[in-house]
Amino acid sequence: GENVEQHPSTLSVQEGDSAVIKCTYSDSASNYFPWYKQELGKGPQLIIDIRSNVGEKKDQRIAVTLNKTAKHFSLHITETQPEDSAVYFCAASKEETSGSRLTFGEGTQLTVNP
């Protein structure tokens, strides 16, 4: 089955700096890669996703890149703010019309220091 590894497990940055979180996946058939933000005591919130037919996607301060050959994808947050502090999870799946399970990484605790 699919295996997703995520690094680093913790990341501390100063407000205004950039943050980068990296994930690798094992199943070359995976074609859908979402990123979730989870605040304490809440459910994961989908913040951005990318499919294997594109290499990069951007939404304001958040961008995701995908390298299919190397089987890794990354989340980039620019101009970080204290409210970006949360646990971030990457995930992978094979998107099919009948739906499919997400395999998650272990998460990255991001702390943005004011």
Place this chain on the structure above:
Amino acid sequence: NAGVMQNPRHLVRRRGQEARLRCSPMKGHSHVYWYRQLPEEGLKFMVYLQKENIIDESGMPKERFSAEFPKEGPSILRIQQVVRGDSAAYFCASSTYILNEQFFGPGTRLTVL
């Protein structure tokens, strides 16, 4: 448009009791997924259901756990004879049948005493 709803938000059970967790998907979503999150860990897939059908239960423990998504009403995750190791946050997610964008509910935090 209401999001994914889960109840109860917190559930306390003693060892040996039954736990029932409910999930109502987003309007227009026909697929429901259940995930478990142990303390300080990531989310692990348990089961994927459509109305009246279990599509993939490969992540579900073979004993004591069951799930359903009836024609009417919410999806139910049932844990019989709970043990302390079942203490975790249980999240439900839903998606449409076209795309795999899964939207999560707030979770049910189960504590087994």
